[in-house]
Amino acid sequence: MPAQFGTYQSEIYLQGLAGVVPPFTTDATALEAAARELLEPGPFGYVAGGAGSGATVRANREAFDRWRIVPRMLADATDRDLRTTVLGTELAAPVLLAPIGVQSIVHPEGELATASAAADLGVPMVLSTASSYSIEEVAEASGDGERWYQLYWPNDDDVTVSILERAERGGYTALVVTLDTWTLAWRPQDLDQSYLPFIRGVGTAIPFSDPAFRALLAQSPEEDRNSAVLRWVQMFTGVDKSWDRLAFLREHWDGPIALKGILHPDDARLAVDAGMDGIVVSNHGGRQVDGAVAALDALPAIAEAVGDRVDVLFDSGVRTGADVIKAISLGAKAVLLGRPWVYGLAHGGKEGVRHVLRGVLADLDLTLGLSGNRSLADLGRHTLMEITK
Ligand SMILES: Cc1cc2nc3c(=O)[nH]c(=O)nc-3n(C[C@H](O)[C@H](O)[C@H](O)COP(=O)(O)O)c2cc1C
Numbered sequence: 513m514p515a516q517f518g519t520y521q522s523e524i525y526l527q528g529l530a531g532v533v534p535p536f537t538t539d540a541t542a543l544e545a546a547a548r549e550l551l552e553p554g555p556f557g558y559v560a561g562g563a564g565s566g567a568t569v570r571a572n573r574e575a576f577d578r579w580r581i582v583p584r585m586l587a588d589a590t591d592r593d594l595r596t597t598v599l600g601t602e603l604a605a606p607v608l609l610a611p612i613g614v615q616s617i618v619h620p621e622g623e624l625a626t627a628s629a630a631a632d633l634g635v636p637m638v639l640s641t642a643s644s645y646s647i648e649e650v651a652e653a654s655g656d657g658e659r660w661y662q663l664y665w666p667n668d669d670d671v672t673v674s675i676l677e678r679a680e681r682g683g684y685t686a687l688v689v690t691l692d693t694w695t696l697a698w699r700p701q702d703l704d705q706s707y708l709p710f711i712r713g714v715g716t717a718i719p720f721s722d723p724a725f726r727a728l729l730a731q732s733p734e735e736d737r738n739s740a741v742l743r744w745v746q747m748f749t750g751v752d753k754s755w756d757r758l759a760f761l762r763e764h765w766d767g768p769i770a771l772k773g774i775l776h777p778d779d780a781r782l783a784v785d786a787g788m789d790g791i792v793v794s795n796h797g798g799r800q801v802d803g804a805v806a807a808l809d810a811l812p813a814i815a816e817a818v819g820d821r822v823d824v825l826f827d828s829g830v831r832t833g834a835d836v837i838k839a840i841s842l843g844a845k846a847v848l849l850g851r852p853w854v855y856g857l858a859h860g861g862k863e864g865v866r867h868v869l870r871g872v873l874a875d876l877d878l879t880l881g882l883s884g885n886r887s888l889a890d891l892g893r894h895t896l897m898e899i900t901k
């Protein structure tokens with residue numbers, strides 16, 4: 513029996529009978545607006561903001577709005593199966609949590625709360641290299657939950673190997689290598705507040721726990737916080753990397769590897785040539801190249817270019833069940849959700865993350881059925897109409 517994600521809707525209505533409304537809004541836009549009220553301007557701007565003029569943040573949403581689902585009737589979609597397998601991981605639904613760094617800037621429990629919520633719901637989390645808690649602490653909070661690891665590729669091979677070994681030992685099964693953030697973009701909302709999470713509120717935002725990293729420091733991060741922060745930023749800045757260096761990661765990581773931040777079909781082909789197992793079509797939620805193509809607009813040509821030679825994942829702008837359906841219809845096997853559950857975390861820690869995830873999954877399940885589809889295999893270009901005017 514496939515998971516019944518739609519039960520969250522019934523639960524909410526049943527509580528409504530008793531006069532109780534949901535603890536947080538079920539609308540992604542309203543949740544962001546509420547987070548603006550709740551959070552300090554620094555952390556809120558950091559999470560919500562994008563690069564430059566915000567053109568790509570907007571383009572991500574506009575791209576979703578240009579595609580419309582064309583529902584089919586009397587299609588016997590009462591029982592639905594949302595399962596898929598991505599990078600060797602069996603998913604009950606095609607949804608994962610995108611890697612999000614420094615989660616303690618919105619809630620003290622940060623990644624621990626997120627990991628616990630994700631594990632409860634059987635949704636994999638992708639832990640960021642910039643996590644506020646260590647690889648080991650998050651593994652413990654995740655329990656037997658499925659977890660992947662996102663690598664910001666260090667400029668030091670010993671540190672890279674140390675991180676990869678810790679992630680493997682910690683039960684993280686797939687590696688996501690983010691390529692689009694080898695330096696932070698021009699982000700006016702952060703610049704205007706001089707807000708950088710690993711500078712403001714340091715001590716919690718990044719633990720600097722890696723032994724190989726600590727070995728590079730003249731003084732420990734506890735003794736000299738500023739030098740540790742600077743060294744850490746240097747460690748992840750600059751491109752001394754090239755496509756052939758991916759062989760190094762392959763050598764030191766046993767599981768599947770996906771490259772995150774792919775927007776050009778030729779880069780997708782290079783990922784295939786480099787022997788990668790997956791790609792994440794993403795513009796980092798519009799946070800890196802202002803004016804970059806919307807991730808959804810880049811998706812069809814990339815999916816076409818690689819076929820089934822690698823698993824194609826997608827993120828940037830996914831807010832609703834319908835958005836998930838659109839991304840799958842245009843060639844993604846699964847999507848990563850970013851900001852919405854971060855706002856959930858801000859509002860209610862683990863419960864807030866659970867609420868957002870259950871909402872998206874219920875919405876996805878209901879929208880799939882109401883548009884006359886029983887499984888992800890039913891979806892394709894034929895599911896959608898493009899509005900070109
Ligand atoms: C606050 C914040 C922190 C992020 N940190 C990381 C990170 O550490 N590593 C990474 O690969 N992507 C990071 N991202 C990008 C997300 O993984 C994802 O690509 C993006 O949020 C998707 O867009 P969406 O927020 O519109 O869903 C971050 C995004 C946000 C909003």
Ligand SMILES: O=C(O)C(=O)c1ccccc1
Binds near residue numbers: 613614693
């Ligand atoms: O802010 C981001 O988008 C991001 O990827 C990041 C990078 C370093 C530390 C924290 C988050």
